[in-house]
Amino acid sequence: MKDYENAIEIKGLTKKYDGFTLDKVSFSVPKGSIMGFIGQNGAGKTTTINAILNIVKKDEGEIRLFGLDHEKDEYEAKKNMAAVFDELPFDDRLNAIAIDKILREIYEEWSTDTFFGYLDRFALPRKKKFGEFSKGMKMKLQIASALSHNAKLLIMDEATTGLDPVVRNEILDIFLEYLQNEDHSILMSSHITSDLDKVADSVTFIDKGKLLISGYKDDILDSHGILKCTKDDYKEIAPEDIVSARINDFGAEVMVSDKAACSRKYSGAVIDNATLEDIMLYYVNRGKKEWR
Amino acid sequence: MKGLIYREFYLSRKSVFLMLLVYVLFVFMLSLVMISTYAGNLAKDPEADEMCEYLYSSMYIYAGFIAIIGVTYGHNDIIEKDYKSHWQLYSYTLPADEKKIITSKFVYRGILILFGFMLAVLADAIFSIAAGKPLSMSHFKNTLILLLGYGMFCMADIPMMLRFKTQGKSAAVIMPIATPFMAAFGYGTYRFVKLCTAEAKRLYPNMDGDAAMKKVAYSYIMPYRDIAVWILPVLAAAAVVLCYFWAIKEMKRRRY
Numbered sequence: 001m002k003d004y005e006n007a008i009e010i011k012g013l014t015k016k017y018d019g020f021t022l023d024k025v026s027f028s029v030p031k032g033s034i035m036g037f038i039g040q041n042g043a044g045k046t047t048t049i050n051a052i053l054n055i056v057k058k059d060e061g062e063i064r065l066f067g068l069d070h071e072k073d074e075y076e077a078k079k080n081m082a083a084v085f086d087e088l089p090f091d092d093r094l095n096a097i098a099i100d101k102i103l104r105e106i107y108e109e110w111s112t113d114t115f116f117g118y119l120d121r122f123a124l125p126r127k128k129k130f131g132e133f134s135k136g137m138k139m140k141l142q143i144a145s146a147l148s149h150n151a152k153l154l155i156m157d158e159a160t161t162g163l164d165p166v167v168r169n170e171i172l173d174i175f176l177e178y179l180q181n182e183d184h185s186i187l188m189s190s191h192i193t194s195d196l197d198k199v200a201d202s203v204t205f206i207d208k209g210k211l212l213i214s215g216y217k218d219d220i221l222d223s224h225g226i227l228k229c230t231k232d233d234y235k236e237i238a239p240e241d242i243v244s245a246r247i248n249d250f251g252a253e254v255m256v257s258d259k260a261a262c263s264r265k266y267s268g269a270v271i272d273n274a275t276l277e278d279i280m281l282y283y284v285n286r287g288k289k290e291w292r
Numbered sequence: 293m294k295g296l297i298y299r300e301f302y303l304s305r306k307s308v309f310l311m312l313l314v315y316v317l318f319v320f321m322l323s324l325v326m327i328s329t330y331a332g333n334l335a336k337d338p339e340a341d342e343m344c345e346y347l348y349s350s351m352y353i354y355a356g357f358i359a360i361i362g363v364t365y366g367h368n369d370i371i372e373k374d375y376k377s378h379w380q381l382y383s384y385t386l387p388a389d390e391k392k393i394i395t396s397k398f399v400y401r402g403i404l405i406l407f408g409f410m411l412a413v414l415a416d417a418i419f420s421i422a423a424g425k426p427l428s429m430s431h432f433k434n435t436l437i438l439l440l441g442y443g444m445f446c447m448a449d450i451p452m453m454l455r456f457k458t459q460g461k462s463a464a465v466i467m468p469i470a471t472p473f474m475a476a477f478g479y480g481t482y483r484f485v486k487l488c489t490a491e492a493k494r495l496y497p498n499m500d501g502d503a504a505m506k507k508v509a510y511s512y513i514m515p516y517r518d519i520a521v522w523i524l525p526v527l528a529a530a531a532v533v534l535c536y537f538w539a540i541k542e543m544k545r546r547r548y
Contacts, residue, residue, distance in 0.1 A: 078387040089382030105295025
């Protein structure tokens with residue numbers, strides 16, 4: 001594989017459905033980084049991921065994986081990537097030993113030692129049928145199989161949703177370990193923004209099929225803030241500075257997209273740091289401008 | 293592709309093994325009955341020879357059904373379970389194209405059908421030894437027709453299941469198409485039996501009714517059976533090729 005800068009590069013990705021359009025989405029996942037892909041239900045995250053995996057046929061745009069065209073060089077790219085979905089895609093009648101035998105014949109770089117190493121680490125039984133596994137065990141198994149063929153890119157679609165915090169934490173640690181190799185990258189779609197707060201290097205946020213924010217997480221968190229003020233002070237804030245504002249009986253909490261400029265412009269105002277969840281909430285409500 | 297074939301094997305091995313057990317029991321018990329007609333308790337029966345002849349001339353076809361249909365039965369619902377277990381979606385993320393995925397299914401099902409055929413031929417050989425009769429070419433031809441006829445249906449099941457996702461839906465589509473043919477076949481059989489019975493009375497008035505009818509029926513069926521032995525392999529090969537490309541098309545269609 002030739003040298004590449006971005007594990008995933010998407011330019012102007014468009015997919016039209018009846019009642020929904022993924023509209024000219026563009027972003028990149030740099031090599032060696034983990035990107036959080038956030039958005040509410042129906043925002044277009046799964047459509048984007050399925051388009052990357054060539055499960056959804058794009059109407060327009062360009063997708064490159066490791067610098068390769070995702071359609072023309074599909075199988076070359078897929079040798080080096082792994083997808084993890086929210087449901088285990090293995091039949092309930094199979095067990096880990098069978099999966100090892102199956103996948104080692106499919107992936108050239110499959111490592112049985114790595115796979116069983118992860119199973120031992122996750123305390124997953126080898127002979128137990130998957131039908132008897134809990135949701136957490138199924139997810140761990142899926143991650144173990146995704147990480148056992150030396151995949152350079154891991155694509156996860158809501159994979160940590162529905163897992164308890166202990167399991168999620170364990171999985172996040174594995175991801176951080178996986179990223180120790182600078183050739184490895186992760187695109188992780190999730191509703192649980194606190195997970196992304198912990199591990200993501202960059203974040204892409206889409207809403208209603210449109211890309212709202214894409215960039216380094218620290219830059220996004222640094223630039224955004226929640227300005228807390230009274231209702232009267234709120235009226236003084238220029239509309240162009242406001243993403244949206246949450247109004248309550250005591251005052252207003254205003255999301256601003258340029259914290260530094262706003263702190264200069266509205267001296268004396270308290271501007272708190274925003275979390276990814278705050279950013280998601282305020283941006284989703286940007287159409288209303290004011291909400292409760 | 294080897295991994296994909298392994299997968300098909302792992303998912304169907306239990307039911308293949310169970311049907312194998314049924315086959316072994318059936319062949320073993322029938323063989324004992326046949327041996328008993330000349331070397332056991334049944335030898336005292338005045339109709340023992342007739343019983344042995346009847347068992348040898350008909351039971352191989354049941355053994356053939358158990359072998360060929362039985363071993364492939366457990367593989368028929370795998371595509372439905374692939375959809376349920378999300379494997380169908382996951383398979384598009386593997387470095388294997390639709391051709392490889394479909395080929396693995398056809399190869400494995402082909403192996404099962406051939407394995408079933410070998411078991412059917414083996415059952416006939418065991419019955420011939422048990423009955424003390426020479427191996428029958430006629431039995432072999434009938435088993436071959438069973439293999440080719442069922443084999444075509446079995447291969448067509450793959451694209452059908454990919455298209456309709458569930459066995460219930462596939463059956464719901466096939467039934468309205470097949471019903472008029474089944475009705476025609478039933479009526480044709482009735483007319484044929486009537487004709488053979490009348491012919492048997494006319495040609496062999498002194499023979500036992502069943503034996504005479506069988507003789508007449510065979511004189512009609514045998515030439516067609518021999519033609520079928522030559523034509524069916526060509527039809528089956530064409531059907532497999534058609535079903536293979538249909539399955540690839542369905543798999544591609546399901547991707548998007």
